[in-house]
Amino acid sequence: MDWPYGILLLLILMLTGVPLAASMLLVGTIGTATLIGVEPSLSLLGQTVFDNSRNYSLSVLPLFLVMGNFVVQSGIAHELYDAAYAWLRHRRGGLAMATVVACSGFSSVCGSSLATAATMSRIALPSMRRFGYPDGLATASVAAGGTLGILIPPSVILVFYGIMTQQDIGKLFLAGILPGLLGVLGYMVAVRFSVSVGQGREIPVEPKLPLRERLAALRGVAGAMVLFAFVMGGIYFGVFTATEAAGMGAAGAILLTAVRGRLQLRRTIETLAETAKLTAIMFFILFGALTFSNYVNLSGMASDIREALGPLADTPVLMILAIMAVYLLLGSVLESLSMVLLTVPILSPVVAASGFDLIWFGIFVVVATEISYITPPVGMNAFVLRSVTKTVPLSTIFRGLMPFVVMDFLRIGALIAFPGLALLLPLGT
Secondary structure (H helix, E strand, O other), X not given: OOHHHHHHHHHHHHHOOOOHHHHHHHHHHHHXXXXXXXXXXXXXXXXXXXXXXXXXXXXXXXXXXXXXXHHHHOOHHHHHHHXXXXXXXXXXXXXXXXXXXXHHHHHHHHOOHHHHXXXXXXXXXXXXXXXXXXHHHHHHHHHHHHHHHHOOOOOHHHHHHHHHHOOOHHHHHHHOHHHHHHHHHHHHHHHHHHHHOOOOOOOOOOOOOOHHHHHHHOHHHHHHHHHHHHHHHHHHOOOOOXXXXXXXXXXXXXXXXXXXXXXXXXXXXXXXXXXXXXXXXXXXXXXXXXXXXXHHHHHOHHHHHHHHOXXXXXXXXXXXXXXXXXXXXXXXXXXXXXXXXXXXXHHHHHHHHOOOOHHHHHXXXXXXXXXXXXXXXXXXXXXXXXXXXXXXXXXXXXXXXXXXXXXXXXHHXXXXXXXHXXXXXXXXX
16 A cells, blocks of 8 residues: 555544544554565564563653652642742733743643643632733643643653654653743743733732742742752763653652652552553554554655655755644644654654754654644644633633744744754763
């Protein structure tokens, strides 16, 4: 089966409601069978599942899920929000800025955009409404801040990308830190812009707290800050690998939960069971993506796409902009994980052959997919906010998100112009 028919079949299956994992597994297996035969195709499928299920690096996924779930169980989200507000309350739009900062802190130990948006919306929205923040700005700050969960490490999508492209997961995590911080700063600028051009000009500004009180507000989040610094610092300085860091992070999160008095037997069992279910789902999705990747490689799709992009070979920036256009188009119909798993097997060989660093490309892909979380018509984080607020129309949420989307485009432009922003790695790596 030629690859255009395979892509068409995959899109038909997905649009008719077949789960992503099953769609990719089915198309990958059938497509491979038409190229090399049924028996070799099934043998390759079994070998792919067997080899990758025994891959030690894959243990990073459930361990970081355990870390994130126990941090959520520890109840750290409220303290993160309170600490951020203590430092930003004297700024115009300070509550919205604090929401963005709290989202970045929560996502750094949670790793999920949807979980970050859902959790922080229940904490931040009542406060912003009480202080008179317009619904557009209030919901947009939560939805945009939640997107940072797929970039600031530990990131589930970066784990998937690293496994699919055989890149070092630890290096990908480190590469995501600076672009993630730029995202936080950019979103704070977006908040300031929003309150300056009409959204919330009457928002009250609180008095600046004394330094002693601001430092005291950090006590509640000290544990999470130390845990993040310990995990990422250990990777950066080569003390342990990403997989070992995940184990240390999981143990640290359990200890943090116990110290905060939240380690209850029933809740712990529920957390572990939820992690096991989510891990099984993630593995199924990954095996489907790897099977589809085998079909892509055998079908010659990468070489055909490389040949089609040949006229752009002399201007790599135009090639990247063309790829960006593809992500914007797909982002209107697919959510981020589906988009990454569908495109990375196709585009990564082309990008690598054109001389781009695959670590950099991983960060570029994640930032590009972040936009899909906050742009119509899909906008998964916007839908999460809509389900929580009930009364705020999606159109209001999307209008409020426009300054944040602009800042994301500027961040992508900075990544293209200055690739070193995503390659801040330890010396000697």
